[in-house]
Amino acid sequence: MVARVILEVALGRELDYLVPSELEGQIKPGTRVEVPLGRRKAFGLVTEVAKDSPSPNLKPILRVVATPSLVTPTVLRLARWIAEYYCCPPEVAFRSVLPGAVRHPDADWRRRLYVRLTPPQGPLPRLSPRQKEILHVVEERRALPLTELQQLTGANVATIRRLEDKGLVEIVPQIEERDPWAREQILPTTPLTLNEAQSQAVRAIVEALDRLTPRPAAVSDPSPDARPGAPASPGVFLLHGVTGSGKTEVYLQAIAAALERGRGAIVLVPEISLTPQTVERFKARFCTGPLRTLVAVLHSHLSAGERHDEWHKIRQGRARIVIGARSAIFAPVQNPGLIIVDEEHEPTYKQEEAPRYHARDLAVVRGRLEPAVVVLGSATPSLESYHNARQGKYTLLTLPERVDARKMPRVRVVDMRAALRSNRGVTMFSPQLREAILQRLERGEQVILFLNRRGYATALQCPKCGFVAQCPNCSVAFTYHRAGQRLLCHICGESRTVPAACPNPRCGDPAIRYAGMGTQRVEEALLRLFPTARVQRMDSDILQRKEEYRRILGEFRAGKIDILVGTQMIAKGLHFPNVTLVGIVHADLTLHQPDFRAAERTFQLLTQVAGRAGRGDIEGEVIVQSFTPYHPAIQYARRHDFEGFYEQEIEFRSQLRYPPFTRVALLTVRGRNEEKVRFVASHLRRELETHLAGWDDLIMSGPAPAPLERAQSYYRHHLMLRTRRMLQLARELARWLHQVRLPEDVRLTVDVDPVNLL
Incomplete structure (x- = not known):
């Protein structure tokens, strides 16, 4: 018996090892093993088990690191597809599907000593008053950690051990799960009444669930848009619902239907910051009743121990619902029937390091491999997704109105050019926005102000010589x-002290000043204009600790904050009924x-931010400050007109053959010289033209300096390839990359389907 193993070292291929007879029952695809590699040892993941191997003189596997297998067979197939489509080494793709907290050889459950009550054998022995006090506490709790018992009673371990000697208690090690939500009090909720559009969406998803039958998904090219004109995957839905239309309730009731059918669910959210509110709603719905299940959470802000325990809750089948950021798409859910990607348009679903996968697209691929129903939701x-729906590749579901017939917020666009002229200089808040904020404060309503730029000022500039x-x-x-x-x-995190005067040696003017504005400056201006208002800023500078996000939103929900200022982390997914004004x-x-994609991102961001207003009984208002007020992206967002945009x-x-009419591979050459x-970028262009000669639909652009030409001390040049046949092109690029020889101080990266061209 032979096991094919992908190692965690950079070999670019799998190796075959003999399975010792004593390990045969433990070795399966997805099992972590330790194997010999030359004169050292290495860890790896079994990807396949076979009867024999073409390689002679195989070495045996040394030991199994963890049982049962940590990665499901479908996720193994997904990892293999990632390596091929995203043009990355296989060991990088396989390593990405298993978190480091689980992959580490010393990863294990936390064990603590617990004191448990034991029924006495025979008459109760004589006890000192101190021992009676300790025993009374144990009788009340039945079992509690040894350290907690010591804190409650002030007893030392020797005194408690004497109770154990008398057969009244036992002190035993016990697994204690590291649950990031253990201290949260979750109140159960029941399903809400759906409107007609929501009901139709849930019915369509449930019907697709009922059509699911386990089958071997022999899909050679399961990319979400690999073949224009290809027939739909019948279980992929695009849920297009305006902000406040009740998409989350559709998700909840669809998941309930999946659980009733013995299937699990994965829910992806684009930002870690959205996870607490989402988790609370899902835990509240599924913490009681016949569909009761644990809800696991996976994201990078968990400690290593928390991530280990959450992963194993999933693998053991105790948590049938998983909520998390993009890496949660690899969660080992047993028999998943539903995969939901909320805010599917968000660029944060794209991984910026190798393997550079897009979690939304992987959701579609995994849905075909399992098989499972996939729901992509967004206002x-x-x-790309909407085009797929219009072409019949996805099924379009629409929620055109807000729940309870609430009105969409009224949007006003303020021309800041006129405000600048009337104020004879740069102004942060237009008269319209200042007056609107004052009205809300007087009425006891809440305000959100959005500026997608943290810090105080965007530049330090000398007005005399122009130094920046x-x-x-x-x-x-x-x-x-x-x-x-x-x-x-x-970009790189470089930090300097603020100079007292212009650093230009030919200037030295002490009048150097700050230009532009960030959230810190907005917060300061608000406190100056509205001294009695309770103002809170929320950006990555504030949220240094993971508890801060939940604390701030909790205070905002409780009405302890009047004005919330923030970056894009407050732009989506948040529901606060008392917010009646949003200022951009x-x-x-x-x-x-x-x-x-600049216009698309602007339209999406404005629409999402505007959607935070008017989610309660009072109609909302949005004030958009712009120096280009008549740009189509802004005007279509003002009218809530996605179709028109x-x-x-x-x-x-x-016309320009950009996605969704082609797919893009971005090659980046970087080095310090x-x-x-x-020179290398130009040379690679010529080599590629030779290697891809005869490719009928290829558009090659560049090389050219990247828009952000220098980052982290590296110069960067881009070469862009566009084609309708990306999987085939990725295979050709992989072959070409094996032949490429680069100078030692120059690096080449390939990003398939990039979302950031900077």
């Missing part, structure tokens, strides 16, 4: 952070970036 779907403080490692200006009086680069301080930040934007994409990077 502002990505153009630039990061020495990146092609960006330093951002000024008032806390600690620091200049900080948001600077709507143009993402609009003029050198990226074909889509029709215009898809025409632009069609600018001339060498430019």
Whole structure:
């Protein structure tokens, strides 16, 4: 018996090992093993078990690291597909499906000593008053940690051991799960009454669940949009619902239907910050009743121990629902029947390091491999997903109205050019926004202000000579952070003290000042304009501890905060009925970036932020401050007109053959020597043209300097490939990469389906 093993070292291939007879019952696909590699040992994952091998003189597996197998067969197939489609080494793809907290050889459950009550054998022995006091506490609790008993009674271990000697208690090690939600009090909820559109969506999903039959998914090309014109996967739905339309209730009732049919569910959310509110709603629905199950949480803010325990709850089948960020798509859910991707348009679903997978697309692929029903939900779907629905590849479900017939918020666009002229200088808040905030404060209503830029000011600039403080490692200006009086680069993290005068040796003007604004500056201005208002800022500078997000949102929900200022982490997924005003301080930040998705992202962000207003009984208002107020992305967002925006934007994409009409592979050449990077990039272009000669639908652009030409002290040049046949192109690129020889100080990366072109 032979096991094919992918090692955690960079070999680029699998190796065969003999399975010793004493391990035959333990070795399965997905089992972690330790094997010999030359003169050392290495850990790996069994990917396949076979009767024999073409390789001679096989070495035996040394030991099994963990049983049962930690990775399901379907996820193993998914990892193999990732390696092929995203053009990355197989060991990188396989390592990504198993968290380090689970993969580590010393990973284990936490065990603590517990004191348990034992029934006395015979008459109760004589006890001292101290012993009676300790025994009384144990009788009340039946079992409790030894350390807690010591704290409650002040007793030492020797005194408690004497009770054990008398047969009244026992002290035993016990597994204690590290549950990040253990201290939360969850109140059960019941299903809400659905409107007609919600009911139709749930019915369609349940009908698809009933059509599921386990089958070997022999899919050679299961990419979500691999073959234009290919027939639909019948179990992929795009749930397009306006903000506040009740998409979450559709998810909850669809999951209940999956649980009734003995199937599990995976729910992906784009931001870790969205996880607490989502988890609370799901735990509240499934913490009691006949469908009761544990809800596991997977994201990077968990401690290693918490991540280990959550993963094993899933693998053991105790948690049948998983909620998490993009890596949760690999969760070992038993018999999954439903995969939900909430806010499917969000770029955070794309992994920026190898393997550079997109979790939304992996959800579709895994759904076909399991098989499972896939629901992609959004108020502002990505153009790729909506195009797939219009082409019949996905089934479109729509929720056109808010629940309880609530009105969409009224949106006003303020021309900041006029505000600038009337104020004779730069202004942060237009008169319209200031007056609207004042009205809400007087009425006891709440306000959200959005600015997708943290820090105090975007640059430190000298008004005399024009000097701008630039990061020495990146092609960006330093951002000024008032806390600690620091200049900080948001790309590489470089930090400098604020100079007292212009650093230009030919200038030295002490009047150097800050330009632009960030959330810190907005917070300061609000406190100055509205001194009695309770203002709270929420951005990544504030949320250094994982508990801070839940604390701030809890206080906002309880009405202890009047104005919440934040970045995109407050732009989506949050439901606060008392928020009646949303102000977008600077709507143009993402609009003029050198990226074909700039208009789409602006439309999505404005629509999502606007959707936080008017979710209660009072109609909401949104004020959008813009220097380009008549741009189509802003005007369509003002009218809540996704269809209109889509029709215009898809025409632009069609003419220029951008996605969804092609797929993109972005090749990045980087190194510390600018001339060498430019030369290597040009050389690679010529080699690619030779290697791909005859490719009929390939568009090759570049090489050219990346929009962010220098990052973390590396110069970067881009080469973009566009084709309708990405899986085939990925295979060709993989073959070509094996032949490429690069200078030692130059690196080449391949990003298939990139979402960030900077």
